[in-house]
Amino acid sequence: MADDVGTALLRAFHRGVLDVPYCLHPDNRGAARGAVGDDGRLRWAEVGAMPLLPTGGRSGTLTSDRLARMLRRVAEEHDREADSRAPEPQAPAAPPRPLRIALVGGGPRGMSVLERLVARCAAQPPERPVEVTAIDPYCIGAGRIWRPEQSPWFLMNTPAREVTMFSGPADDGPARPGAGPTLAEWWAATDPEHADPEGYAPRVVYGRYLRFVLGLVLEARVPGLTILPVKAKVLCADRGPTGPDGIVHRLRLDRGDVLTVDRLVLASGHPTNELDEQQREWQAFAEERPPLQYVVGDSAAEMPLDAIPPGATVGVLGMGLTFYDVLSALTLGRGGTFEPAAGGGLVYRPSGREPRIVPASRSGIPLLTRGRNQKSADFRYRARLFTPDRMAALRAGGPLEFRTQVMPWLLAEINLVLLGTRLRHAVGADAAEEFADRAESGYHTEAPSPAELTDLASEFGQAGEALPELGRLARPFAGRRFDAPEDYRAALADWLREDLAEAVLGNVDGPVKAACDVLRDVRATIRSVVDFAGLTPDSHQRFLAEFNPVAAVISTGPPTRRSEQFLALLAAGVLQPVGPAARFRADAGLGCFTVESGQVSDSRVQLDALVDARVPGTDLRTDRDPLIRGLLADGMIRTFVNSWAGGAFDTGGMATTDSPFHPVRADGSVERTMHVIGIPSEHTRWFTQVGSGRPGPWGRSPGTPTRSPPRCSRTPPAPLPSSRRNRPPPGAP
Structure with a gap:
């Protein structure tokens, strides 16, 4: 019709050589018709001008009614027949996506989350898989403060029989999450020769107990629950896109990998803070005058106390619980011994490697001695007036x-x-x-x-x-x-x-x-x-x-053993407290630190080293943890500001709701995919330092979650349980 294909196509449609049945385009002649025959085959009813032979002869005029019957033929003859047969087997549904939880902090608070999660999931299997990654850079189970690799001279401050990490007492069955021994029971069973179940266990013993509990948690193998311990430090947590369980969190670890989770639980424990102005001055003063030393406040296990030479004069700022750890490290840790004295009490036998220890505080006294424990583990006090x-x-x-x-x-x-x-x-x-x-x-x-x-x-x-x-x-x-x-x-x-x-x-x-x-x-x-x-x-x-x-x-004082040791060291001249209202100074003229009591004449002492034995407080603004700093900078968390009647007090602690302890974001909204347990929320809540449960009837603990476990359903709630009230601090929506 033409050498050009386009021209040839136009001419073919114009002449009817090409004709599309039922097509309404103006260039289409529309003379051709298709039809469904009685045998169900599609055939030509009208071929128009197309050079084709009719199939089966002409079938007469194609009315609208006839066209409708042809179009219904498949449904009437084939679909109904299919309905009468048994249904085809369906492919199995894809398994539900697991709820992914990151638990940051592997100390006692994190351990309590794992123990209670396993106990509840064993009793009531989750409706969907749950994957928990427990992350700690020091020791999963014991964390930094309680890890087993530390001096055996450091003691707990709670009687062993008042400590448990199990949410239920031991029974006739094997120890397992939900039913296990107290610290005292476990200690007596595993080390009967040295255990003192009625006394105060060394921290290393508690650390081993925590690792024992972790072992049971990992061995439980609850269907639908997976727990993976990871020794790493979380550097940051970025918000990802919103998924079926809400926003996801991307955690970058110091080993280089990134972990994506649906829920983030912070149980990071005691902080390490930036130095304040006074501490920076003391640190710089000591660095400029070697061998003068300034030891920054921290857990005694983290302090470089071995660097203090024998015979040096060491000032100790603070006479609290950390002071007793420092005292033990510089005496017992250097080979000194305590022996029973003839008239009662103790006498100290020095090794010759001790420094001269000069502690000081505002009150001029150490913590009051804890009374000999006469209360059973399940003792509960009934108040009469302060109810x-x-x-x-x-x-x-x-x-x-x-x-x-x-x-x-x-x-x-x-x-x-x-x-x-x-x-x-x-x-x-x-x-x-x-x-x-x-x-x-x-x-x-x-x-x-x-x-x-x-x-x-x-x-x-x-x-x-x-x-x-x-x-x-x-x-x-x-x-x-x-x-x-x-x-x-x-x-x-x-x-x-x-x-x-x-x-x-x-x-x-x-x-x-x-x-x-x-x-x-x-x-x-x-x-x-x-x-x-x-x-x-x-x-x-x-x-x-x-x-x-x-x-x-x-x-919160020490057991009687510590106070007896204090008196023995005082009598031996190793310990020389300076007095109340003490003032520490960096004396540039003398080239050393000095300490002097404002209530004791001629009490000034020159120091070769100054040990800061104060416990670092909770303040997000000075916390050195990169995870906390990043969350604060991103507005995912904020400090708790107590505001009322025109007054305001920025506590420095993390603002959270009541149970299940969601953090409050910088804009005042609640981050419901995160939870905060224990010390980071100190000042929003009070006395969160407690890192263990107590045997007996359950009560609310500030440092650990409630006994109620998480539910893991198709529309998952938070991984920590909610109480009857769940309100943010004032000012949060």
């Missing part, structure tokens, strides 16, 4: 002023135990019980003053005076001056011997130690008042600066 209901009613009225609204009830509770215990010894248990009943029923709107409780107790017998304030116990040398260091040390030795005598009486039978133990017994009630902006901003700040140190001195 949860009374504190809840007070808090319902708005943020509280701790000193005027809360402290009077707490001090009254402490004095109730102090006076009641004295009455029990003086006139009997019935009189002590009646005294407590009278106090409980007689005061409802205002707390009884110390004088009122003293008068009430005197009606039943000789009970002595009530404590006018807690500072009387924590600051025994307040306002007192000493003419010479020897006078102060003699007074300190007398005070500590009296404190030890009280401790030997026990935390039930000893009036003073029973009263001190109230602070431990009512911690949960104090938390209910303080947590999540329960105090006004100013009161919250004073609570942390004033009440916290006093409560620590009174209720």
Whole structure:
């Protein structure tokens, strides 16, 4: 028709040589028709001008009705026949995508998450697979503080029988997540020759116990649950795209790989902070004047104490629990020994490798000795005056002023135990019980003053005076001056011997130690008042600066063994405390550090080394962890600011909701794919340092998740359980 293909096609359609049935294009002639024959075959009904032979002859006029019947033929003859047959087998559905969880922090808090997760999934298998990656750069199971590779001289601060990592007691079956031995039971079974189940275990023993629990967790092999321990450090966590379970987190590890997860749980424990201005000055001062040394505050296991030469004069800033670890490392760790003294107590036999140790603090005393434990593991204290209901009613009225609204009830509770215990010894248990009943029923709107409780107790017998304030116990040398260091040390030795005598009486039978133990017994009630902006901003700040140190001195002290060692080292001249109101200085003229007590004459001492034995506090703004710094910079987390009535106090701790402890982002929204447990959220919640559970009935713990386990369903909730209330701090939506 033409040499050009395009021209030929146009001419063919114009002449009808090419004709598409039922096509409405204007260039198509539309004379051709197709039809479905009686045999179901497609054939030409009309060929128009196309050079084709008709198939089966012409079939007559193609009406619309006939066309409709032809179009329905397949459905009427074939689909109905298929419906009458059995259905074809379906391909199996693809397995559900696992819920991926990263647990950052392999210490006791992280271990508690794993133990409870395994226990619950064993009892109630997850509806979808769950994959947990537990990450810690030091030791999975024990973490940095409790890892087994450290000095055996460092002790725990909680009796072994009050510590467990299992969410249920041991039973007739094998030890497993949900049912296992306490630390004391495990210690006695694994090392009967050296174990002291009624005493305080070395940290290395607790570290081995934690590793034992981890072993059971990994051996459990619960269907649908996979746990992978990874020894690595998380450098950053970036938000990925939104998936079926919400946003994903991409964790970059220091070994180079990237882990993508649906849920992120932070249980990172004690922080390592940037140095403050004073610490930087001291560090620079020491670096410019070798061999002068400044040892930055940290866990004693991390301190380079071996670098301190024998005979050097070492100042120790702080006389808390870390001080006792430093003291042990510089004496027992250098070959010194303690032996029983003829008249009782201990005597120290030096090795000759010890330095001269000069500790100092504001109070001039070490922590009060813990009373000999007389309470069973399942002991639960019932408050009479400082009750949860009374504190809840007070808090319902708005943020509280701790000193005027809360402290009077707490001090009254402490004095109730102090006076009641004295009455029990003086006139009997019935009189002590009646005294407590009278106090409980007689005061409802205002707390009884110390004088009122003293008068009430005197009606039943000789009970002595009530404590006018807690500072009387924590600051025994307040306002007192000493003419010479020897006078102060003699007074300190007398005070500590009296404190030890009280401790030997026990935390039930000893009036003073029973009263001190109230602070431990009512911690949960104090938390209910303080947590999540329960105090006004100013009161919250004073609570942390004033009440916290006093409560620590009174209720978190060492066992009697440590105080006996303190006295022995004092007598041996190895330990020479400088006095209260101490001031450390970097003296450029002398080229060394010095320390001097503001209450002891002629107390100035030149130092060859200064050891900072203060525990680093929680403050996200100075935390050196790159993960925390990155999350803060990205706005994924923020510090908790207590704001009320125009006042504001930036605590430095991480802002979170109540259980299940989601962090609050910089914009005030809640990050529901993350959870924060323990120390990073300190100040939003109070006293999160506790890293273990206690045997017996379950209660809320600030440092570990609740006993309720995660659910793993098709629409997964958070990997930590939710309580009845789940609210962010004030200001968060």
